[in-house]
Amino acid sequence: MLVIVTLIAIDVGLSLLKQRSGWVSRLIDGEPTVIVENGKLLQRRMRLARLVEADVMEAARSSQGIETLDEIKFAIIERNGKISIIPRET
Numbered sequence: 001m002l003v004i005v006t007l008i009a010i011d012v013g014l015s016l017l018k019q020r021s022g023w024v025s026r027l028i029d030g031e032p033t034v035i036v037e038n039g040k041l042l043q044r045r046m047r048l049a050r051l052v053e054a055d056v057m058e059a060a061r062s063s064q065g066i067e068t069l070d071e072i073k074f075a076i077i078e079r080n081g082k083i084s085i086i087p088r089e090t
Contacts, residue, residue, distance in 0.1 A: 029079050036075035039088070049077055059083035 018025040035045050036056055046052070056075050060066035064085045074086040 032079060032084075033077045034074055035077055035083075036069065036072050038074075039070040039072055041069070051077070051083075056083060056085075060085045 014024075014028060018028060033045055033049060035042050035049060035051065041053060041056070046056075053069070056072075057066075057069070059082075060072055060075070064087050066072060066085060066087055071088055072085060073088040076084045076086070078084055
C-alpha cells in the first residue's frame with residue numbers, strides 16, 4: 001500500500017513541476033525532433049534517436065503514401081515517439 005501511495009505522490013509531484021517549469025517538462029517529456037529536412041536525413045539526430053532510414057520510410061508510406069526520401073519536406077519525431085511526415089509540395 002505504501003508503494004502505491006508513493007508512486008501516486010511522485011506522479012502528482014512531477015505533473016505539478018512540469019506545469020510550472022518548461023525546462024522540467026522538456027527534461028521529462030522531451031521535445032519534437034526534426035530528423036529529415038528537405039529530403040536529407042539528419043544523421044546525428046537519427047543516431048541519437050536510434051532510427052534508420054527504413055523507419056522513416058515506413059512512417060512516410062503508411063501516413064502519406066510517400067515512396068522516396070526526396071518527397072519528404074520534414075520528418076519529425078514527436079514527443080510520444082510517433083514520426084510525423086510533412087510532404088513536399090509538388
